[in-house]
Amino acid sequence: MLTCDACGRTAESGQRCDDCGEPLWFDTDPDGVAWPDRDGVWAFGDLLPVEPPPGGLAAAAGATPLVRASGLDAGGARVHVKIEGTNPTGSFKDRGSAVGVAAAVADGEGGATFAGDGAPDAVGTVSHGNMAVSMAAHGASTDLECVVLVPADISAARLRRIAAYDPRIVRVDGDYGRLYYDALDLGPESGIEFVNSDSPLRVAGQKTTVLEVLRAFATGEAGGGVGGGERGTTEAAPDVPDAVVMPISSGGHASAAWKAVREATAAGLVDDPPRLYFVQAAACAPVAAAFERGDDAVTRLEGEEVGETVAYSIANPDPPSGTRALAAARATDGAALAVDDDAIHAARRDLVAAGIRVEPASATPLAGLRRLRERGAVDAGEHVVLVATGVGYGGTDGGDGRSGSLDVETVPRSGLAAALGLGDAGE
């Protein structure tokens, strides 16, 4: 069953609340849930809405390393890095794609969100970055078609990277931000299970990032165990990290982190949950701005309010789970904050110098931690987990063996329904 955390409404299918418009979540029963003896998305099956598919890429999602990186300690705060770039397509997106595709494969049984008649014929997503690559790969490992809606002006390198897995790509000319909502409207009727940035299935998969972090601290694997502690000391990590710092774009990963913390707490696995901090690039920081203003909801940034940033993959002016993330930051005594591109560049250089290569967006947590330490929001001696969300080859031409131009259809936004086989025009 699905519930709206904002207003309490329940639903059998769908992705957002019919009453208040906020994203739906899958209900879970934390009763009797214990830490699994290993990591990986499916290790947390007791808290997932669907069984794993019997093979394929879904099995490879998650189980990413958590490393103690003392060279990155910030004013005495102890830094651990969760390296999500080691997922099969190089980002945390594989966690949600694995669950989303598994649900679609399961033919609508067992908690899928699909609101159409019968089972979905395809999976889909609205993305031109890591999520598009991830969904295309996970779709490819099953018999389901994958539909990827990209903006008309997508770069050739990005297009090629997605096209390597041979999904159906539709370039849509028009307001790309609204496509998220178009997909929710059109998906059920066109037989496509859209697994977007904060869909309930994706959030269910993405919560395993922080479940793995909490498990590592609870079981003593973090900090004091292999790869932990400080050189020459036997310092042990605490049972729970003091804080988790992660980038925020749509808010889907941020709200998943909150869900993870709440479920672990409800199961009695965590006593004193970590503070959650969400970091944006200053050029496009609607969640941080709302947090600083003390607002209850995030307001969409318009036109000239949005600047350019090196952390382009998290530059979302209208985050569909922004308001949920705002609630998460407040409820956990954390914050949303913004860092400028100079700070992001410096943090990225330092991560690479510590052996950890990340895309610019994934350097924002270290930049954010440094600001938080300066402000006194994080203390010396605290153990802080930075979520390095991706390695960032999604936007490059990684040599996929293809060459020449790609023949990809382009439709106006008003023609999307017809392109998906709906309405008079058909396909």
Added chain:
Amino acid sequence: MLTCDACGRTAESGQRCDDCGEPLWFDTDPDGVAWPDRDGVWAFGDLLPVEPPPGGLAAAAGATPLVRASGLDAGGARVHVKIEGTNPTGSFKDRGSAVGVAAAVADGEGGATFAGDGAPDAVGTVSHGNMAVSMAAHGASTDLECVVLVPADISAARLRRIAAYDPRIVRVDGDYGRLYYDALDLGPESGIEFVNSDSPLRVAGQKTTVLEVLRAFATGEAGGGVGGGERGTTEAAPDVPDAVVMPISSGGHASAAWKAVREATAAGLVDDPPRLYFVQAAACAPVAAAFERGDDAVTRLEGEEVGETVAYSIANPDPPSGTRALAAARATDGAALAVDDDAIHAARRDLVAAGIRVEPASATPLAGLRRLRERGAVDAGEHVVLVATGVGYGGTDGGDGRSGSLDVETVPRSGLAAALGLGDAGE
């Protein structure tokens, strides 16, 4: 202690046998060794010559997914893929780098191979591909300098990819193939622990690829478990895979696979060990040629015997562990074989279409399996593990945030000693 598997000589330090010239291996004591309850390089600590370092990237090596990929089944042979591209720098090389750097950090205690006076001041490697990137990253996560010897004509993209981690890079003008041996000669005196493609430390780390594979089958995690079996069936995988197919270049990974199989067998963990198959690109296949001729040793290919191949990262005309790999193929009832570029391209396309993106060299095992199946060397119903060694962004410009030209020293091969601070010229 180190031993030569070819002639039985033992040594306290060094990398190759003083008597017969073959590579040395670390002795292990399989007595009482059991399967660990998880994967990862350090999970197999009972069989490693050094303790893990207390933090840093070394902790993140290994623990890669093994996925059942029924879409790649070849004439009824069941295909499992070990996805090494999910290592922190994108290839299996991180396993050996982790152990090599850990040994250097441990100041020569506990089984390092360093033959110089005292502890090494630096780690080093001879590589312009995945191994260079891996060593630079693992070096960066410690306090040790890392020296990377590259050919003078290295591409700008590759150079940039290595330089991102800020190692000392030396471009050497001359016979690049001989640099492997130059490094062994110069390393001890110049204070550099060279961890090359088949150094004993690297082999110790790299054997964990196949140890993880064997563990997964033995514990029931492969095939029949999560991500295993065939859609709609409950087929279980056997306790041991029937065969492991992997690319071969220097022979360091191949001989490590053999070491893994032998240690697991000696420990009583495996009854009927898998056949080991090693695949080369036809354009540069000295090991396959020697296998087919029935030779006991691999002969270096010269000049026009070496062609171009898309699988450039395994095109090694003079593999320093080629003879060892030949022995491994024969002893396990496997083979060394070659596949042409068309077959590699086709295999790579099919892997990507199954959601698994690999570099061309990592597609050779699938191409090889297809040949083996045609020949009848692999039967329908057998379970075969393909080792997908890397994701292949090592040679691309992955957007590391740097720009402009790189100022890298170039020395003639005859000037390498001086560049490393030895001889009259000093540094």
